[in-house]
Amino acid sequence: MTLFKAIRTRISQGTQYIPDLRQARPKGFRGLPLIDATPCETECHSCADLCPTQAIGLNPVSIDLGRCVFCKECEESCPSGKIRFTSDPRMGAANRSDLVLKEGFGLPAIRPSETLSKIFGRSLKMRQVSAGGCNACELELNASANVNFDLQRYGIEWVASPRHADALVLTGPLTRNMREAIRIAWDSMPEPRFLVAVGACAISGGLYEAAAGVDRDFLKSVGPSIYVPGCPPHPLTFANAILDFLMPGRK
Amino acid sequence: MSGSVLVHATDLGSLATLDARAWREEIANRLQDGMRAITFFGRTSGPTAILTCVLADSQYRLLILRTEIDPRQGYHELTTEFPSLQAFEREMHEQLGLHIAGHPWLKPIRYEGGAQGSMSAYPFYKIDGKEVHEVAVGPIHAGVIEPGSFRFMCEGEKVHHLEIQLGYQHRGVEKKLLQGDARRLGPLIETIAGDSSVAHAWAYCASIEALAGADLEAGADVFRAIALELERVAMHLSGMAGLSTDLGFLQGASTYGRLRTIAINSMMQLCGSRFGRSAVRPGGAGTRMSLAMTTELSGNVGLLQRDLAIINDRFASSMTVQHRLRGIGILSRNDAVQLGLVGMVARASGVRMDARQMTHQGIYKYVPPGSPILEEGDCRARAHIRIEEMKASLTWLKEVLARHPELLPKQASLGALPPNRLTVSIVEGWRGEVVHCLETGNAGELIHYKIQDPSLRNWFGLAIAVRGNEISDFPICNKSFDLSYCGNDL
Structure with missing residues (x-):
């Protein structure tokens, strides 16, 4: 009896993995924003005023994805429709400055690390440490190992x-x-080793920048090799950042 | 009005500040009469401390008792007589430096303020004896989860006592909430406990709307409830997947995990985020559910109902799974009541409490959600209560979506916040009651924001449930409670 139930469950499970993680676009996801290059109709600055993490720069408009929590306040408040969020989950960067999105441009592609991809390009073991993470990033990182993202x-x-x-x-x-x-x-951790910063909180402090319980001194001595923006980042954002950085040739 | 959520707004002018002795006596009498503490907190005001105790009867009728005292003088503890107050009194001692005479255990809740960084110096309880040994776990655990420290005092394999040490996640949310416009705290609120974003956001919005006199449209209330039930289903699926992993029941881990994807992707279609971020905002801003979205959501609910029945049947009929869970980590009804536990953990120990069933208006009034109760109080009951709650929420969603094929409410306007008010809002999140208390000052500015995640009270339940069990039972006991670290640590 139990065996039949196991088989029935297995059949209901079907085949769930996403064949190509690089091409996947999660439907309805609020991912990579784009800033239109046409000038603002008004000088209202509402996008920058409403941003809860001061991620937006003005003249010209820029968005720091290392601070952005994807709350869409900027998009909704803009009378010119200058900022538009897309469903593109690919937002990782190997340099902190690459996360600052400029008018009329997308994000630069991640340059694979030659040294690290030689070592970890076929096998990467990761240890996750949450230090004030709200369990959203942690759940999405867990999900990156589930049957869908695998x-x-x-x-x-x-x-x-x-x-x-x-x-x-x-x-x-x-x-x-x-x-x-x-x-x-x-x-x-034995060397060689590297650090990955996941989510706006880890990258910049995000909503908790200068909060009473936060101490970011560790990052002064150890710099992240990869940044994965989001609040929380989609598993595809994480997967693509790691793959682009370490396993550029692999499907 | 704020729809389905219990929200209570009081003009502080009409709230008597009792003399400390009378206040303490009144709290004790009311608790003796069967009321329970919903929350109990304090704030400093110049040289004094203002303490507020919010009590509720079984119908969630609230009574607020307030006093103002010299923190050095304090008052005599209530925890020994009423253990359900233990976390509150410890928290007030920690946050205000309040003297609570005679309290048996003033261990810090989260090591905030000047105590930060001193956690490793804490002397855990010790037991002497030849057969006794200690096991230390954490703060970093062997999985992708939040940090917390557990110290087991064991006799052989048996856990004699578990001491839980939390605070590693302390960020300083409550202080941060007092900065900036009180009506624009949504993004921060959603990170109090990221797995309960909707529950916390709704509690926040209900209080703000009650203060700002916003007349929320019914459609916004329905939308929030849909998001809250989706969050419940998603997190119960996540918990069942995690529990299955800890049981070595891999088919459960992969299938519940797969179904969770459907639930959170449905949430993403509602609001762009798999965790319900930005779904709930004061006044109902951004609330929109088109006919196409409802049809798709309804289809996903049907899919979840169909496939969940298959894996639930497999889970319930697997001898090894059931045997591993039955009789482990028992929490008696009496202990659950005494310790003031809430939510699904309490309901799995036979305690009937669910804030959703006590509303007098809104969608939960017109379509009451089922609220299952199990009596055993063991890990099996805490697993099966989640199965039953998922079924109930999916049935509820199906009916509500059929009744409301389209939700396009208008944004309610929010006035300025009035001065000297106190609000209490209670939302039944997936873990249990989420309580937010907001107080405004003379100019309508926010002067205090008290957050209470259900985890604050339920952690102690875990420590008690583990006693007398094998240490190898701890992972499944812990997972069956599924509590939040950051929700406790704030």
Whole structure:
């Protein structure tokens, strides 16, 4: 009886993996914004005034995706329709400055790291540490290993100990109470190793910049090699950033 | 009015500030009479501390008791007589430096302020004996989850006592909420506990709307409830997938995980975010559900109902799964009541409480959601209550979507916030009641924002439930409670 139920469940499960993660566009997702190059009709600055994380620069308009929480206040308040969010999840960057989106341009493609992709291009073990993450980034990172996104197919896996890890994946704004634990985790990792900052909080402090419980000193000594923007980032944003950086040739 | 949510706004001019002794006596009497504390908090005001206790009867009729005292003098603790107040009194001691005489355990809730960074110096309880050993876990766990520290005092394999140490996630949300325009806190509110974005956002909006005199359209209320039930279904699916992983039941892990994708992608179609970010804003801003969206959502609900029945049947008939869960981590009804536990954990221990069933208006009044109760209080009950709640929410969604094929409410206008008001709003999120209390000052500015995630109270329930079990039972006990770290740490 149980066997039949197992088979029935298996049939209901079907085949769920997304064949090409690079081409996938999640329907309805609020992803990469685009800023129109035509001048503003008014000088209202409402986009910058309403932005909860001061992600928007003016004259010309720019959006720092390392700060953006994708709340769409700017898009909705703009009388000129200058800012428009698309469903494109591909927003990662290997340089912090690449995350600043300019008028009329998309994001530059991630330049693969020659040294790191030689080492980790076929196998990457990651240790995730949340330091004030609200569980949204954490759930999406977990989802990157589910039956839909299935990052394991590339040899990319989460591991339980930093001693087994090649990359430390940080979420949250970095809290004072986690400072010691983050340092211990990083120091436990064998070289070569690198750091990934996931979500607006980890990249810039986001909504918690200068909050009473936040201490970002760790990032002064260790800089991220990859930035994955979002609040939270879609699993496809994370997957594409890692793949572009380390496994550019692999399907 | 703010639709389906319980919200209570009080003019502080009409709220008596009691003398500390009378205040304490009144709280004790009311608790003795069967009321329970919904929240209990304080703020400093110059040299004094203003303490507010919000009590509710079984019908969620609220009673607010307030006093103003010298924090150095404080008052005599109530926790020994009423253990359900333990977290509140510890929190007030930590946040205000309030002297609470005789309190048995003033351990910090989250190590905020000057105590930050001192967590590793904390002396955990110790037990001496030849057979006794300690196991330390955390703050970083062996999975992609939030940090927290657990210290087990074991006799052999048996857990004699578990001490939970939280605070690693403390960011300083409450202080941050007092900066900026009170009507524009949505994005920050949604990160209090990211897996309960909708519940917290709704509690916030209900209070703001009550203060600003916004007349929310019925369609916005329906939309919020749809988002809240989708969040419930999605997180129960996530929890069932996680529990299945911890049980070594891989078919459950992959199938519940796959179904969660359908639920959160449905949410994404409503608002652009898989976590309901920006779905709920004061006045109902941005609320829109077209006929095409409803049709698609309704189709997804049908799909979830169909496939969930298959995996639920598999889960319930798997001998190894059921055997592993049954009789593990029992939390008695009496303990649940005494400790003031809330939400699905309380309902799995036979306690009947659900804020959604107590509303006098809005969609939850007209289409009451089912609120299942199980009596056993073990891990199996906490798993099966989630299965039952998912079924109830999907049935509810199906009916509501059929009744409301299109939702295009107009944004309600928000006036300035009036001075000297106190609001309490209660939303039944997937974990349990989310409580927000807002207080405005003389100029209508926000002077206090108290957040209470259900996790604050329920963590202690986990510590009690684990006692007497094998240490290897802890992961499934923990997952069956599924509590928030950042919701506690704020």
